[in-house]
Amino acid sequence: MGNLFWIFISAMVVNNFTLAYFLGLCPFMGVSGRIYTALRMGAANVFVLTVASICAWFLNTFILPYAPYLKLISFILVIASAVQITEMTIKKLSPALFRALGIYLPLITTNCAILFMAWSQANRGYSFAEGLFFAWGAGAGLTVALVLMASIREDLEYVEIPAIARGNAIVFIIAGILSLAFMGFAGLLSS
Amino acid sequence: MSGNGGSDVTSGQRVLPQASSQRPEVPSWRLLVTLGSAGALAGLLLVFVYYLTQPAIQAYKARMLREAVQEVLKGPQRWDTLYVYEGALTPQPPADVDAASLEMVFLGYGADGERLGFAISGAEPGFQDLIELIFGYDPQAGTVIGMKVLANKETPGLGDKIVKDSAFVAEFDGPQAPLAGVKSGRATGAANEVDMITGATISSRTVIRIINNRLERLRPILEAYLEEAS
Amino acid sequence: MPRKTTAAQDFRRGIWRENPVFIQMLGLCPALAVSNTVLNSLAMGLATFFVLFCSSVLVATFKKLIPAEVRISTYILIIATFVTVADMTLEAVVPEIHKALGAFIALIVVNCIILGRQEAFASKNTVPRAMIDAVGTGIGFIIAMLMMGTIREILGYGTFLGFPLFGGNYEPWIIFILPPGGFFTIGFILLGLNWWERRKLERARSGEPPVGVAVGRAA
Numbered sequence: 001m002g003n004l005f006w007i008f009i010s011a012m013v014v015n016n017f018t019l020a021y022f023l024g025l026c027p028f029m030g031v032s033g034r035i036y037t038a039l040r041m042g043a044a045n046v047f048v049l050t051v052a053s054i055c056a057w058f059l060n061t062f063i064l065p066y067a068p069y070l071k072l073i074s075f076i077l078v079i080a081s082a083v084q085i086t087e088m089t090i091k092k093l094s095p096a097l098f099r100a101l102g103i104y105l106p107l108i109t110t111n112c113a114i115l116f117m118a119w120s121q122a123n124r125g126y127s128f129a130e131g132l133f134f135a136w137g138a139g140a141g142l143t144v145a146l147v148l149m150a151s152i153r154e155d156l157e158y159v160e161i162p163a164i165a166r167g168n169a170i171v172f173i174i175a176g177i178l179s180l181a182f183m184g185f186a187g188l189l190s191s
Numbered sequence: 192m193s194g195n196g197g198s199d200v201t202s203g204q205r206v207l208p209q210a211s212s213q214r215p216e217v218p219s220w221r222l223l224v225t226l227g228s229a230g231a232l233a234g235l236l237l238v239f240v241y242y243l244t245q246p247a248i249q250a251y252k253a254r255m256l257r258e259a260v261q262e263v264l265k266g267p268q269r270w271d272t273l274y275v276y277e278g279a280l281t282p283q284p285p286a287d288v289d290a291a292s293l294e295m296v297f298l299g300y301g302a303d304g305e306r307l308g309f310a311i312s313g314a315e316p317g318f319q320d321l322i323e324l325i326f327g328y329d330p331q332a333g334t335v336i337g338m339k340v341l342a343n344k345e346t347p348g349l350g351d352k353i354v355k356d357s358a359f360v361a362e363f364d365g366p367q368a369p370l371a372g373v374k375s376g377r378a379t380g381a382a383n384e385v386d387m388i389t390g391a392t393i394s395s396r397t398v399i400r401i402i403n404n405r406l407e408r409l410r411p412i413l414e415a416y417l418e419e420a421s
Numbered sequence: 422m423p424r425k426t427t428a429a430q431d432f433r434r435g436i437w438r439e440n441p442v443f444i445q446m447l448g449l450c451p452a453l454a455v456s457n458t459v460l461n462s463l464a465m466g467l468a469t470f471f472v473l474f475c476s477s478v479l480v481a482t483f484k485k486l487i488p489a490e491v492r493i494s495t496y497i498l499i500i501a502t503f504v505t506v507a508d509m510t511l512e513a514v515v516p517e518i519h520k521a522l523g524a525f526i527a528l529i530v531v532n533c534i535i536l537g538r539q540e541a542f543a544s545k546n547t548v549p550r551a552m553i554d555a556v557g558t559g560i561g562f563i564i565a566m567l568m569m570g571t572i573r574e575i576l577g578y579g580t581f582l583g584f585p586l587f588g589g590n591y592e593p594w595i596i597f598i599l600p601p602g603g604f605f606t607i608g609f610i611l612l613g614l615n616w617w618e619r620r621k622l623e624r625a626r627s628g629e630p631p632v633g634v635a636v637g638r639a640a
Contacts, residue, residue: 006316015320015344020600022453026533029446069241072508073233073501076530080497112450112531119524164619168446169611176604183601186346187318187393217488225487229495233502240506247513347577348595 004133006189007126011137014188018145019179023113028146029171038150042143046136048108049117051082053135056118057128064122075118083108113142148178260297260310263327263337267299267307273416275409280416296409299327308336309413313405317397320344322353326363326402330413335370335402338363343394350394359388359395369403372396428553431542435558441534442565443607443614448534452562452569453603455525459582462570464518466563468511468526472503473535473562474555477543481551484544496539497530504529534562572606573597 017023027041055078064071087105091098108114117138121131152174161170260270273280275294284290297310308329314321322343327336340354352359367382372395375386387395426434439445442452451469456462476499480487487495508526512519519526529535538558543551575581577598579591596602 010316010320022450022600022603025449025453029449069237069505069509070234072505072527072530073237073498076497076501077494080494112528115531116524116528119527123524164612164615167611167615169608169615172604172608172611176601176608179601179604180596183599189316217490222488222491225495226491226498229498233498236502237505240509244509244513248509248516251513251516346595347598348593 004129007130008133008137008140009189011134012141012144013182013185016141016145016179016182016185017113017116017138018142019175019182021116023116024111024142024145027107027111028149028175029168033150033153035147035150035154038146039143042139042146044105044108045111045113045142046139048079048083048086048105048114049135049139050132051086052079052114052118053121053131054128055079055082056121057126057131060122071122072119075115075122079114079118113138145178149175152178259325259339259341260299262339263310263325264297264299264307265327265336268302268304270297270299270310273298275412278412280412296413306331306417309409311405311409312341313401315397315401315404317343318345318350318391318393322394322397322401324398324401326405328368328406328413330410330417333368334365335363335368336365338398338402340398345391345394350391352388352391353394353398356388359386362386363402368406370399372399428550431550431554432557435554435561436564437561440561440565441558442562443610445534445537447537448532448562449607450528451525451532452565453600453607455522456566456569456573456603456606457577457598458521458574459567459570460518461521462566463563464511464515465522465525466559466566468507468522469529469532469535469562470559471507472500472529473538473559474552475503476500476535477538477551477555478548480539480543481546481548487544492544493536493540496536496544500535500539501530534558568610569603569606572610573602577602 011017015021018025018028024045027045056075059071059074059078063074083105087098090105117135121134126134149171153171156170156174165173261267264270271282273282273296274284274290275296276284276288280296284293295312299307299310301307308327308331310325310327312323312325314323316322320343322345323341324338325341326338328334329336338360343351343354345351345353354360362385366385369383370385371381371383372387373379373384374392375389378384378386385395385399387399435441441447442449448469451465455465476496479499480496504527507529508519511522511526538555542554546554571581575586576594577596579585579587579593594602597606
């Protein structure tokens with residue numbers, strides 16, 4: 001149990017997917033303007049991460065021992081299909097949620113966080129439960145980073161920013177400061 | 192042609208259904224043939240490259256392992272690979288068990304065939320991420336012979352001294368197990384003391400903890416194996 | 422195609438004016454994650470170049486055979502194949518660098534630069550033009566990686582390609598080789614580019630009030 005907890009916290013804060021591994025930067029730069037959108041994007045990510053983690057575990061246990069060279073191809077195809085299936089399921093079950101998630105769902109296919117999660121899960125030899133907690137921790141970490149960034153950017157609109165820092169420059173520098181703050185979590189679970 | 196390749200990617204995916212409704216319908220067998228033949232060609236290329244690169248990759252992994260075992264057992268003449276299977280050491284696990292999935296220890300022998308000790312690997316979370324290491328253990332004397340960190344993501348300049356600080360690495364040459372970490376300058380001279388690195392207390396403590404935890408679990412197994420063998 | 426470009430324009434475009442990393446904001450993940458030393462940056466740049474070039478050639482060659490409905494899947498399949506080839510080759514030839522780059526080699530698959538060039542260029546142009554475009558964009562990515570890697574290695578280790586640049590008294594800014602340093606480095610490069618663009622604009626100003634020029638666009 002301690003191991004599962006450590007995997008979760010490590011992926012969420014100590015080695016935050018966005019702020020320490022630079023994963024999911026496209027949505028981080030693109031949709032972190034509003035807290036509400038950031039939360040929805042985070043939720044979509046958690047969902048796809050969970051599906052991808054289960055699929056990756058199956059591939060890794062039953063197929064890849066026999067064909068290790070297919071690892072990357074099978075992972076990326078599984079992720080693309082998982083996103084597609086998620087999209088169709090949500091469309092059927094809850095059209096309102098589907099509209100709310102909008103273009104974020106297909107975008108997730110090219111979100112490197114998903115592939116990184118599946119790849120690392122396989123490389124570290126995680127069990128089924130460990131993989132799930134890894135995926136949830138990663139999803140929680142992405143959501144935390146997105147929401148933090150969005151809340152700062154919402155306030156940034158009322159601030160006089162020097163002209164040369166407008167656009168992405170200031171977002172990167174804020175991300176750097178957030179990343180610096182998250183370094184403070186190091187050593188959290190090992191004293 | 193503008194430079195917004197990123198939005199091209201996403202719009203390409205969204206535009207897909209509309210594009211197909213404007214164009215004449217492509218029969219689905221053609222879609223399957225395209226994907227199928229692309230997949231078959233990809234598979235063929237990958238198998239070819241896989242068999243081309245595998246020898247070099249395996250040779251590198253074997254060399255890394257050999258160097259690590261050489262270092263922590265202080266230059267054994269030869270060594271045996273032993274698998275931990277059902278609470279005992281065995282040189283040959285049953286055929287229906289995947290040997291690669293079992294825990295391994297390495298028993299090193301000196302020039303006259305005497306046993307030098309076991310090389311044991313372990314991993315636990317350090318300051319930033321997992322620290323992986325291998326260490327040598329002499330069961331007759333009950334001492335740690337040597338330690339080598341295999342992988343770590345500790346802070347450069349501070350935590351990574353567990354690899355780069357040769358004085359710290361040398362501390363693991365001969366202390367009595369179980370080890371006890373002491374802050375530098377507070378040493379009392381006891382046989383199980385290991386001086387920790389100033390500024391990298393958590394990383395040093397993790398190294399000591401990995402060794403102690405592994406030994407606590409494996410020591411009965413190692414001793415049982417030696418008794419049986421002698 | 423909205424407008425015709427010459428081969429020379431195709432080549433130059435990706436290198437600087439539409440640099441994939443600094444202007445288009447694509448491929449940020451590798452540009453930040455493995456740019457802590459010049460050597461790692463170069464290896465990642467070359468691996469990405471290889472995948473981009475091979476995929477572009479293949480997609481341009483078979484563009485007529487790939488139905489529009491499955492083109493994205495086919496592109497991803499092609500890209501993933503070349504990434505796997507690059508991954509295994511790096512592991513066999515330079516295992517130390519392969520270990521340092523880790524999972525980020527696999528992530529070349531989801532590097533938007535590559536899929537973006539297939540969708541926007543290689544699938545609509547002849548093979549030689551696709552090659553020129555891939556070489557230009559690939560060089561642009563390598564330049565961006567090298568800029569990041571050089572700044573971060575010099576400040577973070579005080580070395581260039583492992584050779585010490587300063588005397589023993591130099592206290593390295595370790596923060597630059599840690600994750601925050603990646604964000605700060607690209608942030609300051611963008612600040613510099615914005616400043617440069619603004620200065621050019623002000624010099625060429627023809628009565629219009631100066632406006633803040635945001636160089637980067639979010640992808």
